[in-house]
Amino acid sequence: MIVAELKPIEEIISTIESYERVLIASCGTCVTVCMAGGEKEARELASLLRLSPSMENTEIRVVNLQRQCDREFFEAADEDAAWADAVLSMGCGAGVQFMAERYSKPVIPALNTRFIGVNRDVGYWTEVCQGCGDCVLEKTGGICPVARCSKSIFNGPCGGSSGGKCEINPDTDCAWQLIYDRLKTLGRLDRLYETIPPRDWSLSRDGGPRRIRRSDVSTEVK
Amino acid sequence: MTIVLAGKSPQKARVEEILRSEGFECVTAASPRDAKELSRDFPVILLGNSAVDLFLSDDVFAFRKISGLGAGEPAVFLLDYGSDTPDYVLPLVLRRAVSTALSKRPVFILARSVRSGIPGVEKLYFDARNAGAAIIKYEELSIQRSDDICEISVSDGIYRYTLGTPLLVDCAIEEDKEAIEYAKALRIHTYGSNRINEDRWFLSPGRTSRRGVYFLDTGLIVSDRLKDTIFSIADELRRSPDAQQETRAHVDASKCAFCYTCFRVCPHAALEPDGSAAAMKVIQPLCTGCGICAAVCPAKAIGLHGIGHIGIEPGSAGKTLAFCCENSAAIAADTAFRDIDADIVRIPCGGSLDGESIAAALKTYSRVIVAVCADEACRHFDGSVRSMKQVEKIKQAVGKLGVDPGRIGFVRVSHAAPAVLRDAAGR
Numbered sequence: 001m002i003v004a005e006l007k008p009i010e011e012i013i014s015t016i017e018s019y020e021r022v023l024i025a026s027c028g029t030c031v032t033v034c035m036a037g038g039e040k041e042a043r044e045l046a047s048l049l050r051l052s053p054s055m056e057n058t059e060i061r062v063v064n065l066q067r068q069c070d071r072e073f074f075e076a077a078d079e080d081a082a083w084a085d086a087v088l089s090m091g092c093g094a095g096v097q098f099m100a101e102r103y104s105k106p107v108i109p110a111l112n113t114r115f116i117g118v119n120r121d122v123g124y125w126t127e128v129c130q131g132c133g134d135c136v137l138e139k140t141g142g143i144c145p146v147a148r149c150s151k152s153i154f155n156g157p158c159g160g161s162s163g164g165k166c167e168i169n170p171d172t173d174c175a176w177q178l179i180y181d182r183l184k185t186l187g188r189l190d191r192l193y194e195t196i197p198p199r200d201w202s203l204s205r206d207g208g209p210r211r212i213r214r215s216d217v218s219t220e221v222k
Numbered sequence: 223m224t225i226v227l228a229g230k231s232p233q234k235a236r237v238e239e240i241l242r243s244e245g246f247e248c249v250t251a252a253s254p255r256d257a258k259e260l261s262r263d264f265p266v267i268l269l270g271n272s273a274v275d276l277f278l279s280d281d282v283f284a285f286r287k288i289s290g291l292g293a294g295e296p297a298v299f300l301l302d303y304g305s306d307t308p309d310y311v312l313p314l315v316l317r318r319a320v321s322t323a324l325s326k327r328p329v330f331i332l333a334r335s336v337r338s339g340i341p342g343v344e345k346l347y348f349d350a351r352n353a354g355a356a357i358i359k360y361e362e363l364s365i366q367r368s369d370d371i372c373e374i375s376v377s378d379g380i381y382r383y384t385l386g387t388p389l390l391v392d393c394a395i396e397e398d399k400e401a402i403e404y405a406k407a408l409r410i411h412t413y414g415s416n417r418i419n420e421d422r423w424f425l426s427p428g429r430t431s432r433r434g435v436y437f438l439d440t441g442l443i444v445s446d447r448l449k450d451t452i453f454s455i456a457d458e459l460r461r462s463p464d465a466q467q468e469t470r471a472h473v474d475a476s477k478c479a480f481c482y483t484c485f486r487v488c489p490h491a492a493l494e495p496d497g498s499a500a501a502m503k504v505i506q507p508l509c510t511g512c513g514i515c516a517a518v519c520p521a522k523a524i525g526l527h528g529i530g531h532i533g534i535e536p537g538s539a540g541k542t543l544a545f546c547c548e549n550s551a552a553i554a555a556d557t558a559f560r561d562i563d564a565d566i567v568r569i570p571c572g573g574s575l576d577g578e579s580i581a582a583a584l585k586t587y588s589r590v591i592v593a594v595c596a597d598e599a600c601r602h603f604d605g606s607v608r609s610m611k612q613v614e615k616i617k618q619a620v621g622k623l624g625v626d627p628g629r630i631g632f633v634r635v636s637h638a639a640p641a642v643l644r645d646a647a648g649r
Contacts, residue, residue, distance in 0.1 A: 033481040038520035047581035
């Protein structure tokens with residue numbers, strides 16, 4: 001899922017304090033599950049903002065949207081959005097932008113969208129995927145060298161791997177150590193003799209904004 | 223009535239015999255998985271066989287013991303348990319402490335939690351004190367070891383006490399690892415290095431965090447108390463489970479994000495996934511209505527029957543609002559707030575309080591107090607700690623808004639100590 005976290009409250013206030021009517025829009029999918037932008041967080045944020053002396057003249061409403069990355073769900077927010085001077089979106093960056101396309105008024109992010117990750121424990125998430133567009137997990141024992149190696153190197157480890165940890169941070173596991181351990185468990189250390197060739201990074205961010213069009217599910221695709 | 227026996231113990235045959243004499247039919251669970259399945263329909267007694275030993279914590283000290291200790295050097299008994307000291311250990315330690323103290327050696331008993339309520343233990347405390355043993359309850363502990371001395375420093379958060387000893391007696395328990403595997407499958411509450419929470423004072427003997435699952439550690443329970451404990455379990459099982467009308471949680475499946483947060487935090491194993499609804503559901507007989515799930519649910523999909531959203535009446539400046547846990551503070555509140563202008567909101571557990579409620583209360587009240595049980599007395603295990611974290615979070619946030627965080631008070635109280643609550647309110 002997409003993992004996000006709430007911006008510092010003083011930063012949020014600085015972006016909305018000049019408005020008289022602010023609509024907070026929660027999102028019911030990824031950011032709810034990662035406890036950053038669901039109904040609970042939206043209501044708590046609203047309660048806190050109402051306490052702020054600099055927000056004394058600002059009226060706040062909350063609307064709970066099931067998803068901010070599909071436009072049909074915005075209908076539930078249309079009425080309140082028409083009332084508001086600005087919308088504070090608690091969606092990920094995608095939700096904020098999609099809302100901004102719909103409403104001709106400022107749509108402001110309440111969250112910092114951090115990464116695609118997994119929930120390892122209550123309140124603990126880690127990054128595992130960068131959406132690079134050409135998955136190599138089959139070659140690396142199910143551990144991603146792009147997202148989990150600080151250098152994203154394909155034939156590791158580098159010289160900065162020490163005691164199973166990465167040189168950038170002693171709390172960070174060396175992805176290539178993990179890959180080695182995993183392949184050893186699988187009895188497939190021979191995979192490490194295969195050199196992974198340079199890949200086509202245009203499938204990742206380097207190719208500019210990406211899009212997917214599926215002609216099999218749309219009759220209108222050109 | 224059928225009862226499931228899980229885990230291994232040399233006392234198993236005796237347990238079965240006592241249960242049969244009480245009219246129960248015993249079924250043995252073959253594996254943790256089997257126990258989990260059977261626990262849906264039948265009560266379970268998990269048997270464990272931990273070993274307990276008093277031992278000198280280091281070879282150095284053992285050597286010193288042989289080579290002779292200085293006459294004035296103290297002996298220190300350490301009871302460093304995350305939760306209550308197991309009832310088997312305490313009499314053992316107190317007896318040893320008395321005999322050591324009577325041999326003219328200074329004796330210190332350091333305990334993270336001091337407990338009573340064990341038959342005969344009050345007299346042993348008395349004897350130990352009379353013999354000159356000092357009993358110190360601490361919250362923080364550090365031990366520095368050198369060649370021939372052990373520097374121990376303890377603190378209750380206010381005072382710090384340091385002492386050196388060549389004779390540190392650690393009262394260690396070797397866990398029954400198999401029992402812990404069963405405990406995990408049955409989802410009963412564990413703490414520290416996976417100790418099973420079986421003996422908080424408010425639990426009847428053998429009760430665990432999950433209704434209908436009992437834990438009998440035959441290694442730790444004094445043999446002549448085994449029978450009484452089983453009788454007590456049998457009595458409880460014969461009582462109608464619905465005798466008590468309770469508040470219970472319910473999930474609104476249409477709002478549930480199926481995030482598993484409630485499943486992970488429920489101390490009573492009362493939530494389970496309902497695959498057909500793609501949502502969590504509450505196993506009603508297991509729910510105790512503590513409200514922890516409702517407070518943590520990021521989708522606000524969980525409510526409590528009998529209690530709506532924590533209701534806050536529009537207050538007025540100068541007034542105090544106290545969120546009071548009904549197990550402690552709400553009982554003390556009648557006396558504590560006799561002549562203080564305060565509104566009281568009863569909450570089923572500190573853990574049921576979320577940040578929104580605290581922030582919303584601050585909007586209309588000049589002062590908000592969160593009053594909950596002592597951490598180790600929380601009958602929902604970590605409810606008090608959860609409430610403290612919510613208070614800290616909101617204090618930090620309002621501080622950044624320019625609102626005085628001192629308007630929020632947090633206090634741990636006993637139902638029998640209204641003065642503590644009163645002091646907190648008057649501050």
